[in-house]
Amino acid sequence: MIQRCVSVIAALVLLSSAAQADLQVVAALDKDEGGLEDTFYLTIQVSGKSVAQPEIPAVEGLRIEPTGKSEKIQMINGTVTRQIEFNYMLEPKRAGTYTIPAIAVRAGGESRSTTPLTLRVEARTAANADAVGKDVSLMAELSATRAFVGQQLLYTLKFFRRVNTTNAELGEPKFDGFNAERLGEPKSAERVINGQRFQVTEIRFALFPNQPGERIVDSATVRFDTIQVDPRDPFARFGFMSAGRRVQGRVVSPERKVHVMALPEAGRPSDFSGLIGKFQLNASLSPERLSVGQSTNLTISVSGRGNVRQMPEPQWSNRSELEKQFKIYDDKPALKVSVGEGGLSGEKVSKKALVALKAGDFSIPPMTLSYFDPETQRYERLSTTSFQIHVDVASHPETAVVVGANSGTPKQRVEVLGEDLMPLETKLAALTSQSISPWEKAAGVLAVGASPLIFAAGFLMQRGRQHWQRNIGEAQRRGALKKARRALMHAKKATKSREVYHELGRVVRGYLGDKLGVNGLALTPSEAAVLALEHGCDSATGKQLKDLLGRCESQQYGGSSDKAAIAETLWSDVEEILSTLDRSLKGKSK
Amino acid sequence: MKRALWITIILLWARAGFGAEPVHVATFQNAIAAYQQNDFGLAAEGFKHLIDAGLSSGALYYDLGNAYYRSGKTGQALAAYLLAMRYTPRDRDLQYNLDFVRRQTKDKIEPNQKNILLHAGLFWLEWLSAREWLWAAALASVVFWSALAFRLWRAEDRFKAATVSAGVVLVVALCGLANAMLSHGRRGVMIEPASTVYSGPGTMNTVLFRLHEGSEFVLRDREAGWLRLELADGKQGWVEARFTSLAAVESK
Numbered sequence: 001m002i003q004r005c006v007s008v009i010a011a012l013v014l015l016s017s018a019a020q021a022d023l024q025v026v027a028a029l030d031k032d033e034g035g036l037e038d039t040f041y042l043t044i045q046v047s048g049k050s051v052a053q054p055e056i057p058a059v060e061g062l063r064i065e066p067t068g069k070s071e072k073i074q075m076i077n078g079t080v081t082r083q084i085e086f087n088y089m090l091e092p093k094r095a096g097t098y099t100i101p102a103i104a105v106r107a108g109g110e111s112r113s114t115t116p117l118t119l120r121v122e123a124r125t126a127a128n129a130d131a132v133g134k135d136v137s138l139m140a141e142l143s144a145t146r147a148f149v150g151q152q153l154l155y156t157l158k159f160f161r162r163v164n165t166t167n168a169e170l171g172e173p174k175f176d177g178f179n180a181e182r183l184g185e186p187k188s189a190e191r192v193i194n195g196q197r198f199q200v201t202e203i204r205f206a207l208f209p210n211q212p213g214e215r216i217v218d219s220a221t222v223r224f225d226t227i228q229v230d231p232r233d234p235f236a237r238f239g240f241m242s243a244g245r246r247v248q249g250r251v252v253s254p255e256r257k258v259h260v261m262a263l264p265e266a267g268r269p270s271d272f273s274g275l276i277g278k279f280q281l282n283a284s285l286s287p288e289r290l291s292v293g294q295s296t297n298l299t300i301s302v303s304g305r306g307n308v309r310q311m312p313e314p315q316w317s318n319r320s321e322l323e324k325q326f327k328i329y330d331d332k333p334a335l336k337v338s339v340g341e342g343g344l345s346g347e348k349v350s351k352k353a354l355v356a357l358k359a360g361d362f363s364i365p366p367m368t369l370s371y372f373d374p375e376t377q378r379y380e381r382l383s384t385t386s387f388q389i390h391v392d393v394a395s396h397p398e399t400a401v402v403v404g405a406n407s408g409t410p411k412q413r414v415e416v417l418g419e420d421l422m423p424l425e426t427k428l429a430a431l432t433s434q435s436i437s438p439w440e441k442a443a444g445v446l447a448v449g450a451s452p453l454i455f456a457a458g459f460l461m462q463r464g465r466q467h468w469q470r471n472i473g474e475a476q477r478r479g480a481l482k483k484a485r486r487a488l489m490h491a492k493k494a495t496k497s498r499e500v501y502h503e504l505g506r507v508v509r510g511y512l513g514d515k516l517g518v519n520g521l522a523l524t525p526s527e528a529a530v531l532a533l534e535h536g537c538d539s540a541t542g543k544q545l546k547d548l549l550g551r552c553e554s555q556q557y558g559g560s561s562d563k564a565a566i567a568e569t570l571w572s573d574v575e576e577i578l579s580t581l582d583r584s585l586k587g588k589s590k
Numbered sequence: 591m592k593r594a595l596w597i598t599i600i601l602l603w604a605r606a607g608f609g610a611e612p613v614h615v616a617t618f619q620n621a622i623a624a625y626q627q628n629d630f631g632l633a634a635e636g637f638k639h640l641i642d643a644g645l646s647s648g649a650l651y652y653d654l655g656n657a658y659y660r661s662g663k664t665g666q667a668l669a670a671y672l673l674a675m676r677y678t679p680r681d682r683d684l685q686y687n688l689d690f691v692r693r694q695t696k697d698k699i700e701p702n703q704k705n706i707l708l709h710a711g712l713f714w715l716e717w718l719s720a721r722e723w724l725w726a727a728a729l730a731s732v733v734f735w736s737a738l739a740f741r742l743w744r745a746e747d748r749f750k751a752a753t754v755s756a757g758v759v760l761v762v763a764l765c766g767l768a769n770a771m772l773s774h775g776r777r778g779v780m781i782e783p784a785s786t787v788y789s790g791p792g793t794m795n796t797v798l799f800r801l802h803e804g805s806e807f808v809l810r811d812r813e814a815g816w817l818r819l820e821l822a823d824g825k826q827g828w829v830e831a832r833f834t835s836l837a838a839v840e841s842k
Contacts, residue, residue, distance in 0.1 A: 421690060425652055427649070430653065431618055431645050431647070432647055433644060433645050434677040436720060436721050441724070443728070444724040444728045448728055448731040451734070455735045455736075458743065459742060462743065
């Protein structure tokens, strides 16, 4: 068994390698239709172990020029594969339909050819012709001038420019009287018209007229900026933009008229839902043999081009008859819309699960869908094929459970069969009294009632602090003597005699400053004495003060033979003068 | 010393539960046994005896309500549940039994617009018991005044936020406490199978309407054995006090 598996895998690997080694040639055009002014690009992809250049045949009326190639090398399962893309530019010389015949490539003893390609070239379009001779222009094209209500029209805006533009901004038309849908992103390409090279940006819209009558598609507007260069500027020749000037511009497209016709009444099917365009209808059923209780899947696909967003779901003419044999579960349809050259196209896929209810041979009747074809101007009716289905009796009746797409047990309201009280509370905690005890009441009342006292205390403390701050001068005055005596004790610790005199002078001056609310340290002996006299001292005390401070200064800066004795005298004099000053200045300074 | 204090506090806290007097424990257990043996009258007597002894708790009133209901006294049961709500307002079993018994009553009294709006606006007053409101108010008061005092010293935003929050909680708690105190004994239930409501206190007055057992009312006034009551739909009248049971501890 294992050997057989290994053999199969080896064979698959070899086949894969061989396939990789095969020469493959694919050719593709960037677009298969366009105008005479358009340039087309052909790409030929050659891949294999060894590759060679394609042999390009001559095509009458078509100029084919090579523009380069790109190469890619891949290694898969040890096999090296080269892939080269040969690029060509195609320029049609006249309008018409060109056929590019099969292009052959011969390499490594093998020869492969591409499939022939067709290219349809139209004469120069009116919009393109209008652009000739203008630097910037905006053209509008409408795919038809007559249309039915609901028919898809293609509205194309082409923004031509021969000069560099920036900040282009499109103002779309209002599309009054139409349902409009933008088709993809704008596409830009380069085109040569009458020997002039243009950058062209195309924006396309699908329009669906919603009322009959003469309808006008408004003008579209593009605002843009261009850079104008002074030709006398020598730098401009070399492409320097410093000399350029930004100029705002605006172009407006011409209006387009369309005559919208109502849909014909004649031949309108009863199941017509407003679908207009060209459509196909397909259906498949699987399996076609089942047992009672089992399901089969019916897949219906509607595809085509037109107002695809209004695609209805095909219906049976008599569904109720079918539901006697099958339980039908409808799945949600899936719509896929795509944008192509012809505008909007799409596919809507609906799935239905049919669960057999009875045994026997049954026919699934065809489903129908009607639409209006604007090309033939007739209503068309599409129909699926009829399917034959055989339903056997269920082999295990108990397994014939109908389960559909929306599976799930149907819910019902809970039926209340009776009501009763919740049981007793039997824990001994029930004997815990939950009444408010007297002490709880007292504590609670106290907390609520007395807590304003917290605020009151804070308020009083703050007031006291503010008061103290306001009366700091008074506090200094009151504590002046005490502070001076402390300073005196500190001065006694000074070791050098000069420091002692200096400190003694500072003590007395500091005292005066605190007591009288002035900067005492800056006072001279005379000023101190005058100040003391002004504040109520007698003249003897003033003289004594002046004398003391003078002695301190003279001992500090002068010299003395018996400094220790003088200092001792000064100590007692300072203490005395402080006491005297404090007594005499007390009343005055309040 | 500190350890002894903690032990004392814990013992005091647990006194009524694990430290309940043996006679109360025995009465409680006998009442439960009587209930389980379908002697609901005896069970109700036991629970009521414990409540009269001062052991007022939501659980005891709840058990009493159960015993009354099983005895066929729907009105008394409703009154007991309303009293239990004063202690354990968030007890789900209690709320269930209260709703259950209310559904068994006969009179359909639709609240008028005023009462609907009052209930919608003041439903939060029923969130906490009176005891819980008291402690919430005490705590909020301390926090509020402390935060206010702090703001004197430091005018920071966090103190402002704390002050405002605590102030709001304090006002709410005081409202809740006031409601709990003032509504005490103002809610009542009819306990007789059928009672006549008069226009004044006395049987000589005009008969206004009849109420049946389990109808709830709010007490508006009282006079010599008569109560002036008001129903949720706004009807008012006088009824003999002996036909009613007020949801107040004092009435027991």
